[in-house]
């Protein structure tokens with residue numbers, strides 16, 4: 498299968514602080530890659546470079562055959578191919594759930610309101626929130642908000658979905674519903690990069706786990722191997738702390 | 741008895757004071773509408789990454805906030821119009837201009853503060869679904885920010901309304917000026933100034949009360 502994401506020698510600095518120190522990574526079509534690592538190791542920054550929420554200092558990122566840093570790339574168009582789900586949901590509080598989901602399709606893909614809503618309703622159904630179309634985000638639980646955020650990202654028909662600790666702001670009893678939705682996405686063949694410490698999810702759904710530390714990929718491999726039999730001492734020490 | 745009241749300066753001054761109040765409201769409202777447009781541009785300009793735009797807007801805001809409005813109106817009326825334009829612009833226009841420029845600087849800070857207070861994640865979520873910078877501002881940031889601007893804008897209305905009293909120095913027929921005209925003839929200082937103050941309060945107190953209600957509503 499072809500590569501959906503190809504990252505070569507990606508570097509990112511904030512001022513004099515180099516946060517990503519040369520990342521090489523590939524994600525194949527329909528692959529689910531989980532990224533783990535200590536706080537401050539650059540996981541979020543790496544993810545944010547994949548849709549240019551952070552400017553890339555050097556190196557190259559190719560998504561679905563398009564170079565992100567190529568000046569001729571239409572970055573707004575490319576971003577519609579890369580869905581992103583944030584730790585803190587970032588739903589638009591002044592819009593109903595349905596409007597949150599249809600805003601992108603209407604303004605970016607230029608669908609009519611009716612067309613956009615017709616596409617949005619099955620997505621809401623998919624995340625189990627058909628009855629919430631007309632409510633405002635403030636009345637939803639964290640888990641429901643995150644599922645709306647997933648539906649909002651899916652409404653753009655992305656080729657890749659990025660998740661940055663999608664369940665870590667949730668009460669434990671709400672985590673399951675969100676993971677279920679992510680699992681079903683994976684089953685449908687969505688290409689996913691997921692920063693998460695949900696070991697169970699990584700083992701069950703992940704095709705590969707990447708362990709990042711201090712801005713580099715220290716180790717990567719099959720989830721079961723990496724979690725149960727880590728090779729790198731840094732990985733071993735990290736896993737012993739979080740397990 | 742009734743006759744005595746009707747003949748008192750409290751009542752006799754009212755017709756001309758009401759005309760003054762009308763002028764005060766006219767200058768304040770037109771000045772603030774224009775000031776909001778100016779302030780919105782200047783406020784967004786101060787959030788811009790472009791050094792020049794940012795610099796010009798910052799200088800404007802700091803200069804206006806750092807000088808008294810009385811000096812500003814005299815500058816507009818005496819210096820700019822008399823010396824450089826060579827003719828007197830209408831006093832009312834000078835007054836409106838002064839409110840626009842003065843309030844514009846404070847409103848710029850209100851706009852900047854409100855836009856700045858919107859969580860960074862909102863902007864990122866907008867960009868992530870493919871919206872352009874402008875679309876993100878228009879559909880996501882601005883509608884949320886404008887709600888937060890309402891209380892401080894109402895406050896600015898009260899401040900600017902009171903500031904118009906300074907325009908009596910250039911003989912604009914606003915409320916305080918009309919009061920001065922009246923007591924210069926009648927020497928009824930107490931009655932006239934009491935009525936002037938009551939008329940200011942008749943606008944400012946209800947405005948404050950409405951604002952407080954809006955604020956409470958926006959909080960929940």
Ligand SMILES: Nc1ncnc2c1ncn2[C@@H]1O[C@H](COP(=O)(O)OP(=O)(O)OP(=O)(O)O)[C@@H](O)[C@H]1O
Nearest residue numbers: 511512514516534535536537538539540541542543
């Ligand atoms: N906008 C920024 N400006 C300056 N430094 C930043 C910025 N964003 C991130 N950093 C720094 O980059 C480093 C990596 O941050 P990043 O958020 O990518 O880590 P992370 O692995 O996602 O951590 P966590 O598990 O806590 O989310 C940190 O040292 C952080 O302070």
Ligand SMILES: [Mg+2]
Nearest residue numbers: 540541542661
């Ligand atoms: Mg992070």
